[in-house]
Amino acid sequence: MADKKDKIDPIDATFDEVVGAISPRVYGKEITSMDRKINKLAPVRRRKKITSDQGTFDLGIDIERDIEGIGMGVLSDGTPYLNQRGLAALCGVQNAHIGTISSQWKESVQKPRISTIKGILLEAGADFAQPHIEVPHKGVVHFCYPAEICLAVLEYYALDAGSNVRPEARKNFRLLAGSKLKEMIYSQVGYDPTGGIAEPLRKWHERIELNHQSAPSGYFSIFNEAHTVIYELIMAGAEIGEKMVPDISIGQHWAKYWDANDLESRFGDREKFPHRYPKDHPQAKSNPQIANCYPLDALGEYRRWLQDVYLDGGKFKNYLKGKKEIPPSVSQLAIKRLSPKLIEQ
Structure with missing residues (x-):
């Protein structure tokens, strides 16, 4: 049996196509050269493993951007992320479905959806004690879903969700597989991941x-x-x-x-x-x-x-x-x- 990742082949896509995949309503209108102005050139930091002992407020938000309510940004350790609404739009599901993934993540008896998503992460060599990071920013606690989590959830809804497979997820998984989601976030918020000027x-x-x-x-x-x-x-x-x-x-x-x-x-x-x-x-x-x-x-x-x-x-x-x-x-x-x-x- 062929590996499941062979079912959808990644395709080359422009950044406008990638942005349109997340928020087609603002495609060609909202994104401008001024929006992508680099506001911070940060050095690459070694990624912290997110564990239950780490707590939720160790990180800050270095830079963020909002496209009609779909938030994305970069944390202080260089982690690119989407907010809950952005991830839901990417997968073609309601916000509540993403919230349920977070609430069920640590249950002693794992739901099939959670087990599958965790399995996808393990195959990629990633280990997350929780799917989102709670970060206080400007007086509000933000729920930030790292790009690795976003891709794993996207892959689930593109390939493994059975009757709940979403056509939006299949399309977006082809556009964003590999490093393209990270690159898109860095580009849209104007963040230099190299820090090397x-x-x-x-x-x-x-x-x-x-x-x-x-x-x-x-x-x-x-x-x-x-x-x-x-x-x-x-x-x-x-x-x-x-x-x-x-x-x-x-x-x-x-x-x-x-x-x-x-x-x-x-x-x-x-x-x-x-x-x-x-x-x-x-x-x-x-x-x-x-x-x-x-x-x-x-x-x-x-x-x-x-x-x-x-x-x-x-x-x-x-x-x-x-x-x-x-x-x-x-x-x-x-x-x-x-x-x-x-x-x-």
């Missing part, structure tokens, strides 16, 4: 120190004009460094646009200048790199192109897709943060 910022600033005045007077360089893009990538959690140099992508596309539209006839000749990489970059072995710089008269044209063609036209999104080391949640944050309003004209 110090090193990318250091490498970026070293390049700035080496190159901020490299282009000759009267010309601009792509690196100096790419600071908004690079900064927002770092804030979204991208590892900017020797393996990810976004200004190369921008420079290559801009050079093609420059040639294809004969911008030299409008603004004058472009020039060359020496660009240098920090010593800990492998590119430094061939320093200086000879790069293009462009007449300042073309700066307005460049910024319009960056907004309309590179960012809004999908080239930036395609660049991120080609970077396998970037988690989808980071890519999504970067794309949404880099709206046209953030690019100065």
Whole structure:
């Protein structure tokens, strides 16, 4: 007999599809780039095992978000969670069904539903003494269901609930299997699970120190004009460094646009200048790199192109897709943060 997880194959899905799976009523309306602004960059903390001896008030809520009453957020130890209503919507059941799971969790004689959900968790190597964490926040006790619990309950209603299997659960399990639920929560509340911005910022600033005045007077360089893009990538959690140099992508596309539209006839000749990489970059072995710089008269044209063609036209999104080391949640944050309003004209 095939393993039950083979019954529903996970599918690739965009974050808009994932968000729509939880709250289709707000799909395309409620989620905005400002909603995903990173409010806290927290270090990764080792997950505490939730036991009956731990108590319920050891953790706090670092960041939360509400989509038409469906709450999600991240606890102070980095745990992504949904509230009871969010989990119920995900599974296509009433809130009371999720509350019953919590109330029956510790019964001496386990109901089949509880035994099955606990079995799913054990298969994944997880052990929860209770399915939710009670966390006081802003004067109210919140019932937070960790992402692992949410996926186990979702799998139950997608595969194991017999006549109570829900079509919404089957659909959402395909969308959110594996790490996608965690990534979706991190993305929607604007939380960086890596907590690792110090090193990318250091490498970026070293390049700035080496190159901020490299282009000759009267010309601009792509690196100096790419600071908004690079900064927002770092804030979204991208590892900017020797393996990810976004200004190369921008420079290559801009050079093609420059040639294809004969911008030299409008603004004058472009020039060359020496660009240098920090010593800990492998590119430094061939320093200086000879790069293009462009007449300042073309700066307005460049910024319009960056907004309309590179960012809004999908080239930036395609660049991120080609970077396998970037988690989808980071890519999504970067794309949404880099709206046209953030690019100065």
